[in-house]
Amino acid sequence: MATATKHEAIADAVLDAIGGAGNVKSVTHCATRLRFQLVDRDKADKAKVEATRGVITVMESGGQFQVVIGNTVSDVYQAVIRHDGIAAGESTSSGGLMARLIDLVTSIFTPFLWVLAGTGLIKAALAVATAIAPSFGDTSTYAIFYAASDATFQFLPLFLAVTAAKKFKANQWAAIAIVGALLYSETIAVIANAEGVDVTLKAFADGGGELTFFGIPVLMPAYLSAVIPAIFAVYVQSKVEHLLDRVMPESIKNFINPMIVIGTVVPFTFLVIGPLSAWLGDGLAWVVDNLWALSPAVGGALLGAGWQVFVIFGLHWALLPLFMVGLTTVGYSLLTGPLFAAVAAQGAAAFAVFLKTKNKDLKGVAGPASLSGIIAGITEPAIYGVTLRLKKPFIYGVIGGAVGGAIAAIGGSAAEGFVLPSALTVVSTINIGNFTLQLIGTGLAMAIAFSLTFFLGFKDLPATEPEAEAPDAIEAGDVVIASPVSGTVIPLAEVNDKVFSSGALGNGAGVLPTSGTITAPIDGELVSVMPHAYGIRTASGVEVLVHVGIDTVKLDGKHFAPKVAQGEQVAAGQVLAEVDLAAVTAAGYDTTTLVIVTKAPETHSVAVRAEGAVAGTGDLLTVAR
Known part of the structure; x- marks a missing residue:
């Protein structure tokens, strides 16, 4: 199966x-x-x-x-x-407006977010490399790596063209053509300057050339990396397309519509959208810079404290356009400096919970969640699974983030390029502001959050009770599931397959077989039969999966000899298949046989009755109330 x-x-x-x-x-x-x-x-x-x-x-x-x-x-x-x-x-x-803004930003930026973050990591690594060996920055190797890291950001408008077209239900290829024309203005030489040398439209305008469109003066802002012009241009494109689709005859619309759309939206963008977007972007950058200049410590503390609160409600996406404005104008945004402390503080609080809690389940969540927050910058597992759940650790993380964020902001620290704030990406701040203060702020944020959580404590969840041993007696109504093969019982969590060991398919156990005879563990109907897997449904509705080996589906039935067919009624102990275990092992496959209860009444739980050696047809599991 x-x-x-x-x-x-x-x-x-x-x-x-x-x-x-x-x-x-x-x-x-x-x-x-x-x-x-x-x-x-x-x-x-x-x-x-x-x-x-x-x-x-x-x-x-x-x-x-x-x-x-x-x-x-x-x-x-x-x-x-x-x-x-x-x-x-x-x-x-x-x-409302905020909900629509967040929806717009997530729809447009999320599809390529990890690529943007990945290339940001490459740029961060280059910053470290040149700090250690400045001469490396003059090599062609550095130039090639830099091209790999910077191309995504420079040609970001093309990415936006695709995702914005999807969001606004516009023609993606026309969107790429429109946004491509904007990038063309800065990359391809098409017009002669006063010296008779062909230059780009941007260089021509910057050099004092009179750039016009049918006599109308054209302002030429920078379009490489530009976010706002690309999004607005595609939005206007979608409106023009929708209008043309209603009025243009079907016989000619396939080629006439793109011609009209591109031929009108590109000039309109150069004449109107581009200049207005540049003005809007410069205005936002001016507002942020001036507010930050009034008191970077207060701004850093507020952002360091509030960032994880924003994450809870998904409001952090609303700040992404402000980050991108800074990144596309000067290459960094001062708003990003305090975020490293905010993120690291929550991870540190979760790690303190991991060390202090007596609840095994909570400990199992807190450990990986703290690493995810500190190393990868993904704090949702730490917040929802640990700190916010316990309340006080979340507050301690906010306090640490506020202190660390203020220190980072005082130093004028900011990330160079787009990265998710984490321990790995903090090096992206090495060239912007005071890197030492960034490290001090982030480290102090972690120390505060960890110390407050560990020493002041929190109301722990009740300690996980040890699993009760399976009762010797079988109660009325219990369903007993036998081992389908002789061998050694393996706890499900130790099975070498993440799908099974996670319990995603159901509870059960594994058996490392010593015999190749696979028998039915229970009476019932065979609802599925494959050479390596058998699904059985009992009269009471319990469903059991017997899966022989890990990834053995790839053998396509080789070394397996089924003895039953789908739809048959089988009795416990009846032979389902004969398996050549030696051949399966020689082929490189783990022969661990899984017995999984894939469906059971909600009022029942699955318990493992055996440990160590188990005989074929010996009791393995019970499904008990």
């Missing part, structure tokens, strides 16, 4: 809990969240979604049902949109 991946299992469970694929109007995702627009909110069971393994929490904001997944959100998103009737990347927001 083909098994769903971990991400598919999460996606299926989430869709089931929100009312099925038919209840999804649209879905997008950002760095850590699935953002659903639902047809009927009342059909969604929030508690059931939050109880899904792999889901951190659920937030509702701006008309969106937001399911926080964490780092693997893009994989779960792909698993969601594989369902018929769910469109990829389309989202509309019926909320």
Whole structure:
């Protein structure tokens, strides 16, 4: 039987809990969240979604049902949109102005966010390399790496053309042509200057040349890296296209519409959108710089304290345009300096919880969450799974972020290029402002958050009780599941397969077999039969999966000899298949045989009854009330 991946299992469970694929109007995702627009909110069971393994929490904001997944959100998103009737990347927001702004920003920037962050890491590494060896900056190797890191940012408008066209329902190829014309003005020499040398339109205008369009003066701002002109140009394009689609005859619209759209929107952008966007961008940059200049310490403290609060409600996306304005005008934004302290402080608070809590489940969440926050800059697992859940650690993290953010801001620190603030990317601030103060601020933020959490403490969750031993007696109504093979019992969490060990498919156990005879662990109907996997449904509705080996589906049945067929009724102990274990092992596959309860009554739980050696047909699991 083909098994769903971990991400598919999460996606299926989430869709089931929100009312099925038919209840999804649209879905997008950002760095850590699935953002659903639902047809009927009342059909969604929030508690059931939050109880899904792999889901951190659920937030509702701006008309969106937001399911926080964490780092693997893009994989779960792909698993969601594989369902018929769910469109990829389309989202509309019926909320207020802020909700619509956040929806717009996430829809346009999220698809290439990780590429932008990845190239930002390359640029950060180059900054470290040249700080250690300044001569490296003069080599061609440096130049090639710099091209790799800077190209995405310089030609960012082309990325925006694609995603904005998708958002505004415009022709993507026409959008690329329009935005490409803007970049062309700075990259290709097409007009002779006063000396008779061909130069770009931008160089011609900057050199004092009279640039006009049918006699109308054309101002030529910088379009490389420009965000606002590209988005507005595609928005205008979408309106022109929608108008032409209504009036243009079908016989000629395929080639006439692009001609008219490109031929009108490009000049309109050069004449109107570009200059207005440049004025807007310069104005925003002026406002930010002057407000920051009044008191960088206060600004840094407010941003360092508030950043993680913004993250909770998804409001941090509303600040992204302000970051991008700074990045596209001077190469950095002072608003980014305090963020490293804010992020690191939450990670440090979560790490203190990891060390102090007596609850094993909380400890299991806090450890990975702290690393995700500190190293990768993704704090949702730490916030929702640990600090906000316990309240005080979140507050301690906010305090640390405020102090560290103020120190970083006093030093004028900022990230060079676009990065997610983390321990790995703090080196992106090495060339902007006082790097020492950035390190002091970030380190002090972590120390404050960790110390307050560890020494002042928090109201811990009740200590996890040790798992009760399986009772010797079988109670009435319990379902007993036997081992399908003789061998050694392996706890499910130790199985060398993330899908099974995570419990995404259900609870159970593994058995490292010593015999190749695979038997039915229970009476029931064979609902699925593959050479390596067998699904059995009991009369009471319990469903059990027997999966022989890890990734053995790739063997295409080789070395497996099934003895049953789908639809048959089998009795416990009846032979399902004979397997050549030596041959499977020689082929490079783990022969661990999984016994998973894939479906059971909600009032029942699965317990492992055996440990160590187990005989074939010996009791392995119980499904008990």
